[in-house]
Amino acid sequence: MGSGASKGGSYKLTYFNGKGRGEVARLCFAAAGVKYEDIRVEQSDWPALKPKTPLGFLPVLEVNGKELTQKLVVDRFLAGQFGLFGSNDMEKAKIDEVMTTIADFTVDCTNPLFIKEESAKVEAVKSIVNTKLPAIMAYLEKTLDANLTNSGFIVGGKLSVADLTIFFFVDTLGNLSSTAIDKYTKIKDLSAKVGAINSIATYVANRKKTPF
Known part of the structure; x- marks a missing residue:
């Protein structure tokens, strides 16, 4: 999916080139029909990127320039943004x-x-x-x-x-x-x-x- 802005702004999800701890977030985007930058990091590029991440691991979600990390935090945030986190x-x-x-x-x-x-x-x-x-x-x-x-x-x-x-x-x-x-x-x-x-x-x- 390409980059875009809707339902809360501009989204960029950074994770490795696999499903793993980034896939539920991608499914949230898919379910909501929201465009985002799907940045997939190859293992060879990870050592250079790692020190630039908030806690030294992925996924990292960038929303309007602000970063979130931790898989469950990212998943919960997107679910809340897209009406996928319950009604009460x-x-x-x-x-x-x-x-x-x-x-x-x-x-x-x-x-x-x-x-x-x-x-x-x-x-x-x-x-x-x-x-x-x-x-x-x-x-x-x-x-x-x-x-x-x-x-x-x-x-x-x-x-x-x-x-x-x-x-x-x-x-x-x-x-x-x-x-x-x-x-x-x-x-x-x-x-x-x-x-x-x-x-x-x-x-x-x-x-x-x-x-x-």
């Missing part, structure tokens, strides 16, 4: 709960991707899928049961950043194991619903292909 304090808290829980667990999900020895990688994936994943999926499905409306979204009868976070989480799990979420049909259905939204489907179809 309880909805906001539930959205935040989902986002924070998934952010904590995603670290576990991505660690095996960096293991080079294949047998060790297989064992690490098996441990996550069999011992850690069931608890978080039970939490997400319970959350769906408690909050689901006829719309099929987490809160408020409409799309929120919680749904976008779950959508990306399912994508991340797919990289970990092609069968990891087969039995979690409620989560699969929610993810499919988000993925079928025209703006999201268009973004996913056209986004840069990266391994993770």
Whole structure:
């Protein structure tokens, strides 16, 4: 996406050339139909850029020349800008709960991707899928049961950043194991619903292909 100014001003998102901790922010932009500068940093360029960032890591979001960092801060800010953060304090808290829980667990999900020895990688994936994943999926499905409306979204009868976070989480799990979420049909259905939204489907179809 190119640069532009709307719904709050001029936006520039800086992250590595991958999905990772920058992808939910990109999904927020896609869902809202808001243009932004999608700055993708190659690893070779990172040492020179790192000292110029607020805390020495990415993502960094620049809004009208002012910088924000920390993934969840960026995601929450954009969600608030674009009407994706609920309609009352309880909805906001539930959205935040989902986002924070998934952010904590995603670290576990991505660690095996960096293991080079294949047998060790297989064992690490098996441990996550069999011992850690069931608890978080039970939490997400319970959350769906408690909050689901006829719309099929987490809160408020409409799309929120919680749904976008779950959508990306399912994508991340797919990289970990092609069968990891087969039995979690409620989560699969929610993810499919988000993925079928025209703006999201268009973004996913056209986004840069990266391994993770």
